[in-house]
Amino acid sequence: MNVLVLGGGGREHAILWALARSPQAPRLFAAPGNPGMEPLATRLDLNPCDPEAVLAAAREHRIDLVAVGPEAPLVAGVADRLREAGIPVFGPGASGARLEGSKVFSKEFMERHGIPTSSFERCTSLPACAEALRRRTPPYVVKADGLAAGKGAFVIPTLEEALDTCRSLLEEHALGAAGATVVVEDFVEGFEITALAVTDGRTIRLLPLSQDHKRAFDGDQGPNTGGMGAYAPVPWGTDALRERILREVLEPTLEGLQEEGIPYCGVLYAGLMLAPDGSLSVLEYNVRLGDPEAQEVLPVFGGDWLEVVQRCVRGELAAIPWPEPRGHALGVVLASGGYPDAPRTGERLQGTEPFDDGTSLVFHAGTGRDEAGNLVSRGGRVLTVVGLGETLEQARERAYRRLEGIRLGGSFFRSDIGHGAHRDL
Numbered sequence: 106m107n108v109l110v111l112g113g114g115g116r117e118h119a120i121l122w123a124l125a126r127s128p129q130a131p132r133l134f135a136a137p138g139n140p141g142m143e144p145l146a147t148r149l150d151l152n153p154c155d156p157e158a159v160l161a162a163a164r165e166h167r168i169d170l171v172a173v174g175p176e177a178p179l180v181a182g183v184a185d186r187l188r189e190a191g192i193p194v195f196g197p198g199a200s201g202a203r204l205e206g207s208k209v210f211s212k213e214f215m216e217r218h219g220i221p222t223s224s225f226e227r228c229t230s231l232p233a234c235a236e237a238l239r240r241r242t243p244p245y246v247v248k249a250d251g252l253a254a255g256k257g258a259f260v261i262p263t264l265e266e267a268l269d270t271c272r273s274l275l276e277e278h279a280l281g282a283a284g285a286t287v288v289v290e291d292f293v294e295g296f297e298i299t300a301l302a303v304t305d306g307r308t309i310r311l312l313p314l315s316q317d318h319k320r321a322f323d324g325d326q327g328p329n330t331g332g333m334g335a336y337a338p339v340p341w342g343t344d345a346l347r348e349r350i351l352r353e354v355l356e357p358t359l360e361g362l363q364e365e366g367i368p369y370c371g372v373l374y375a376g377l378m379l380a381p382d383g384s385l386s387v388l389e390y391n392v393r394l395g396d397p398e399a400q401e402v403l404p405v406f407g408g409d410w411l412e413v414v415q416r417c418v419r420g421e422l423a424a425i426p427w428p429e430p431r432g433h434a435l436g437v438v439l440a441s442g443g444y445p446d447a448p449r450t451g452e453r454l455q456g457t458e459p460f461d462d463g464t465s466l467v468f469h470a471g472t473g474r475d476e477a478g479n480l481v482s483r484g485g486r487v488l489t490v491v492g493l494g495e496t497l498e499q500a501r502e503r504a505y506r507r508l509e510g511i512r513l514g515g516s517f518f519r520s521d522i523g524h525g526a527h528r529d530l
Contacts, residue, residue, distance in 0.1 A: 107167055108411070109134040110146065111153040111183070112174030115438075115470035115489040116396035120174055120410075121145045122466070123403040127411035134166055140480060141460065141469025153178045156186035163192050172196065172414055173371070176252060176393050180206040184371075193418040196371040197392050201362065204373075204390040208250045208257075208288045211390045218361035220354060222387045225290035234271035237289035238264055246290045249274055251283030255319075255331035256445060258389070260292065295380040296525075297388065298339060299398050300350050302373045303413055305422040309359050309373065311347055313338035313405050313430040315398045316526070321445060323521045330445045331486060334522035336435040337401040340497060350377065353385055370417050400468045400489040401434040435500040435523050436491040437508060441471070441482050442515030448485035449515050451475070456511040457488065465507040466491045482513060497526055 108124055108131045110117050118141050121133055125145050136159070138148035149166070151158045154177050163171060171187055173179055173196030182199040203210045215222040223246075226237040238245055245267035249257035257280055261267040274284030301312040315337035321327035354375050362369045374391035394402070403410060407428030416422045441448035450471075457467045457480065468491065471484020490511065492504030501523045508518060 106131045106169050107134065108132070109136060109149075109163060109166070109168045109171045110174055111136055111159065111171065111178050113137045113139045113142075113153075114175065114396055115468040115486065116394050116399040117174035118142050118468040118470070119400045119403045120172060120394070122468075123406070123410035124172070124414075127409050129409075129411055131411060134162075134168065136162060139469045139472050139483075140474055141457070141467070141472060144460070154181045154183065156181065156183045159183050160186055160190055160192070163187060164190075168192060170195065170414065170418065174393060176202065176205050176391065179371075179392055180252060194370070195414045195418055197369045200367045201369040201371075202392045205392045206252055208248050208389070209286060212288060212290070214361060214365075215387060218357055218364070220357050220361070220387055221385055223291040223293050225288050228271070228287045228289055229275070229285070231268070231272055231275055234275070234287055234289060235268060238267050238271075241289070241291060244292050246292050247271055247274075248288040248290065249280050249284040250286035250288060251280075253280045253283045256280070256329065257283055258329060260329075293378045293380060293386045293388070295378040295386075298342075298377050298379060299335070299395055300355065300375045300377055301394060301398060301402055302355050302375075303417055303422065304359055304369060304371070304373055305417040305420045306359075306363075306369050307420060308423040309351070309355050310422060310427050311351055311355065312402050314342040314347065314350075315339065315395070315402050317395060317398055318519060318522055321440075321519075323519050328445055330440075332395070332397045332438065333440065333519045334435070334437045334489075335395070335398045335401050336433070336497060336500070336523045336526060337398065337405050338430045338433070340526055349385065350375070354387055358390075396470075397436050397438055397486075397489045400436045400466075400491050404434045404466065404491060404493060405430045405432055407431040433494050433497045433500040434491050435497060435504050436468075436489045437504050437518050437522050438470075438486050439488040439490060439508065439511060439513060439516050439518050441485050441487055441513070442517065444485035444517075448482075450482050450484065452482045452514040452516070454480045454482055454487065454511075454513050462507070464493055464503045466493070467507070467511075482516075487513060487516065497523060
């Protein structure tokens with residue numbers, strides 16, 4: 106079986122690794138991929154957001170199944186074009202991808218279907234933002250409507266700073282078209298968790314719960330990022346909590362999609378806030394595996410990932426038994442100096458081999474090669490180093506021990522990933 110994975114980051118490296126572990130021994134391709142993926146897959150030099158280019162490559166290489174990693178190709182309709190040509194795809198079409206592609210659409214969708222989320226207002230001008238902000242109390246939450254690579258959500262302590270953020274989005278076009286419409290919403294206090302699920306459009310199954318760490322620096326300080334580390338499963342993820350997430354959030358979401366005639370096959374990501382009173386609130390939807398959550402969730406998933414993907418595209422997810430998590434994983438992102446605002450690139454990277462040393466994994470994200478063939482940094486988040494263990498503490502110790510042997514000039518990482526994992530909820 107020939108399988109093509111679209112994307113070139115740490116999430117896609119983890120997807121390829123999980124697919125390669127299948128007893129079916131698929132032949133794997135990655136577009137565009139990165140150097141860390143080369144032992145697993147043949148890299149194809151193409152734009153994963155170009156539907157015609159992806160279709161041409163799929164035909165040339167006789168691809169039997171396409172798994173889409175990032176959100177941008179889904180929003181661009183790549184899955185739709187492939188399905189039109191009869192090629193099975195794990196990932197929603199453009200209509201379903203609006204759950205992530207537009208914050209306004211997702212908030213209004215939740216409102217229509219009674220899915221718990223915070224009160225919000227849609228704003229297209231600075232005066233409208235000012236009115237919406239003045240109706241709220243700090244901290245203020247401002248979000249760009251469109252895709253912003255994980256950098257479009259802001260939690261802001263003062264009204265003046267919130268207005269400045271709205272001005273930068275609407276008038277200074279800091280995020281381009283993504284910020285042409287702004288969502289101002291109520292702040293929700295609590296403990297943030299990631300609920301990843303897979304669905305064939307009729308059945309939905311929950312993957313191990315995880316927690317991401319968005320702020321750049323220790324103690325949840327500094328700017329928001331695409332994610333600086335994660336762990337899975339969360340130690341307090343009881344059967345009762347998982348059942349609530351399914352009943353209150355995921356199943357109503359799938360029912361809402363069905364009611365609106367939106368076909369959906371792939372991953373559904375719900376970023377959740379568990380409030381002090383025990384209530385759940387959806388912060389955001391994503392329409393793909395999280396990054397870096399995929400790098401921890403897939404290693405602890407107890408089943409055959411290729412079989413899961415195949416069953417989803419065939420509409421047969423209900424037919425397979427669902428496994429319990431296998432061990433614990435904790436990942437730490439190694440980031441380039443200056444990330445997230447102005448990451449340094451082109452720095453020599455050493456100490457990444459072996460990829461798998463038996464207790465840890467090194468997933469490549471922003472890596473490339475220089476003219477001499479040396480491994481160098483090519484992005485802000487360069488690697489996710491994942492420790493594996495029978496306990497979360499063992500996984501954490503192994504991740505940080507592995508990081509000690511990796512060298513990248515000017516890089517940094519958070520030293521406190523997983524510190525808040527054990528709590529009394």
